[in-house]
Amino acid sequence: MSQTVTPASVPEAAEPVRIAVVSAKTTVVLAVLTLALAAAVGLAAQSGDTSFRLAVPTDVVRLPTVSVPSTATAWIVVVLMAVATAESLRRYLARRPTPLWLVALFAVVGLVGFLAWAAAGGTIPVIGLLAGSLLLAVPLVFGALGGVLGERVGVVNIAIDGQLLLGAFAAAVVASLTGSAWVGVVAAMAAGALVALVLGVFAIRYFVDQVIVGVVLNVLIVGVTSFLFSQVLTENTESLNTPPRLSAVAVPLLGDIPVVGPILFRQSPLVYLLYMTVAVVTYALYRTKWGLRVRAVGEHPKAADTVGIDVIRTRFTTILIAGAVAGAGGAFYTLVSVPAFNREMTGGAGYIALAAVIFGKWDPIRSTLAALLFGFASNLQGVLSVLGSPVPSQFMLMLPYVVTIFAVAGLVGRSRPPAAAGLPYRKG
C-alpha cells in the first residue's frame, strides 16, 4: 500500500499539465479536529462565562477583560471550524492545496474555542500564557537553531540535549564563580561549542556515524554533569552553584505597547539575545556567501568541493557556531528559570528541539515557530491544570503531544532533510 498512499511522490503521467498533486491529509485532519471539539462541547457542555484577560496590572494602557459565554462561544467556533474545513475540502476537490493562512486561522480560532470551553467559569490570563510560552520556548528555539545550522551543513546533531545540559552546567558554575550572568552565557556558548567540537572530531574527522555520536554524547554529558554535580557542586553550593539571575528587563517604549509589549518586550535579556540570533541565523543562511556555502556543503559536498569550498573546514566552523547557539539555550535553565544547576535538568528538551527542527523542515524561521508551539503547549498545560477542566487532567496534559502528532502527520508530511545530512565526506 505504501507506494500508492503517497500521492505527493507519484508523478501524474496522465495529466502532464497539472504537476502539483494535492493530498487530502490536511482536509482530513481539519475535519477530525472540528469533530473532536464538537464532540467535547456536545458531551460535556459547560455553563458560565470564560474571561480572557488582556492586560497586566502594570500596563500603562489597560485593555478590558473580555468575557464570553463559554458554551455558545465554543459552538460558534465549531461552526467556524466547519466552514474552514469545507473551504479546504472545496479546494481539495478543485485540486488546489489548502493555503497556510487557512490552517493558521483554523488553529487560532480553534484554540480560542477550546480555551473558552475548557476554562469555563474561569479567567485565562492571555498575556501571562503567551509571555510564559515564549520564555519556556527559549531553550527550544536556541536548540532548534543549532540543529538547523548543523543539519544544513550536513551534520546531524542529536547532541542538542547534551549541548543544552552542558551549557546549563557551565553557565551555573562560571556565573557563580565570576558573579556575572553574562560571563555565564558566554561559558554556556563555549560549552555548547565544545560538545560540537567532539561531535565534529568523531563525525567529520573519524567518520563515525553522526547519530551514534550524538546519542552517546547526550548520555556522556548526563553522566559527567550528574557525577560532578554529586561529587563537587553539592558540597560547594555557595561558591559553585548560586549563579546570579538574568531577570526580566522592559524595553523602553516597545514594552508599553498593549498586549504585544508585555509578551515580547518585558522579558529576560536572554530572550532579546534570542530575537537577534534568529534574525542573524536566518539572514546568514539565506543572504550571505557563507550561508550559500553552508547549504551547498549540506546538499552536495562533492560539488561544493569541486568549486573550491573546503568541505571539512566549513562543516567544522558551522557546527561550532551551531553548538554555541544551542549552548546559549542551556543558560536559560540556570540563569533564567531556576538559579541553580540540577542533574538532568533539561528533561529531554533537546529531543523536543530536534522535533522542532524536523517539524520546521530544516528552516530557521519555521523551526523557531515550531519550537514556540512546543513552548506554548507546555505552558498551556500549567495554565489549564490551575484552572481545572471538565476532562481528566492527564488528557489535557497529553493534548499538545497528540496535536503535534496530528500536525506532523497531516500538515507537514514527508519532510526532506538536506541531501547530505548524516553522511561523512571523504575527499577523493
Next chain:
Amino acid sequence: MTLTPQASPAPEQEEAPRTPADGQWHHVMRTVTSGNALVGVLAVVLAVLVGSILILATDAQVRETAGFLTARPGDFLAASRDAIGGAYGALFRGSIYNTRAADFQTGIRPLTETLKFAGPLIAAGLGVGLAFRTGMFNIGGRGQMLLAGGAAGWVGINLDAPRLVQLPVAVLAGMLAAALWAGLAGVLKARTGAHEVIVTIMLNYVAFYLLFYALSSQSILQAPGTVNPKSLPMDQNAVLPKVLGDRFNLHAGFLLALVAVAAVWWLLNRSALGYRFRAVGENPHAARTAGIDVGRTYVVAMLIAGGLVGLAGVNQVLGTVPSGVSTDLDAGIGFDAITVALLGRSNPLGILGAGLLFGAFKAGGFAMQASEGIPVDIVLVIQSLIVLFIAAPPLVRALFRLPTQEAK
C-alpha cells in the same frame, strides 16, 4: 537523517599475499592488531582510564594529598590507588563475584543480579536495533515500555486464572500493547510520511499520561482505597518464576530475552521478512524498485520492534518489580536501549553482549555507590565512552599507534 548505525563493519578480508619475509608470527600480530576485537578491548581500557581520571580528580583524599605532591608523592600515589582500587573493586564485587562473601552462593549472587538487569536491556536493545536495521530511529522505548507494563500489569492483577494461562496472557498482553503503540508510529510514517523520531518522542509523553490516568483511576489500575498513582501488586500466578530458587532475584525474564535474541537473529538473517527489513534499511528506494512494499515493511518492523521493547516492560512489571505498576517502571531502560543497540551494532548477538556488559555496569554501579560513595553516574560516563571509542576504530588505532587496517 540517514541511519546506518552498523557503522561500517570493517571487512574481514585477508591481507595482501604475504612476502616470504613476513614470518608466521608477524602475520598473527598483524591479524590481531588490525582486528576489531582488539579495538574493542582497547576501547574499554580507554574508557576505564578516563573514568579513573574523573574519580581521581573529584576524590577529596586525592586532592588533599595532591597539594603536597612534590614533598610527599607517596601519599598521593597511595590515595590514588585507594580511590581507583576501591571503585573498580566495588564494581567487580557488585557485578561478577563478591570476593568477600562467606560462601559461594553469596559470592555468585552479583552475577545473577547482572543477568537480571541485562534481561530488559537486551530485549529493549533488540527492539531499537531491529528498527535501526530497517532504517528507523525508535526513541519511543519509554512509552512502549510504559504501556507494556500497564497492560501486563492489568492482566497480572485482574485475570483470575491458573498460572499456565495468566502468566503467558500477561506477557503477551504487554508485548501486544507496546507493539501496537510502536506500530502507530510505523503506520503514520508509511501513510503520511510523518518522521518516526517526532512521532515516537511525542508518543512517549502520551503513553506516560495514559498510564498516569490509568493509575489514577480506581476503575482501571489504581489500587483500591489509595490516592497514590500505583497499582496493586501482581497476582502470584502472574509473576515470572525465579530461575535459581528464592535466594536469587534472577527471574525467567532473562530467559525470555535470550529467546528473543535467537528469534531476532533468525528473523534478520534467515527469513524473507528480515531480508526485506535489511533491504529497506539499506536503501528504501532500491527496495521499492525491487518490489518490496516499503510502507508495509516499516509498519511490520515497528510492530515487532515495539513487541520486543514491550518484553522489557513486561520483564520489569512481572519480574523485577512485581510490587505494582508505577509510571517510573521503565527505569530509563527505554533510552539505555539506544546505547545498547548502538554498542551491539544492531546485531542480535552484539546486543546480547552489550546488554550483559551494561547489566554488569548497572549492578556494579549501585554497589560502588553504596560502598565507596562514588556517584553511580560514573557508570554512564564509562558506558558512553566505550560506545564512542568502539564506534571510532581509527581513533583508537591512532591513540595506541596500531597499524591501520589494510586496504581492501
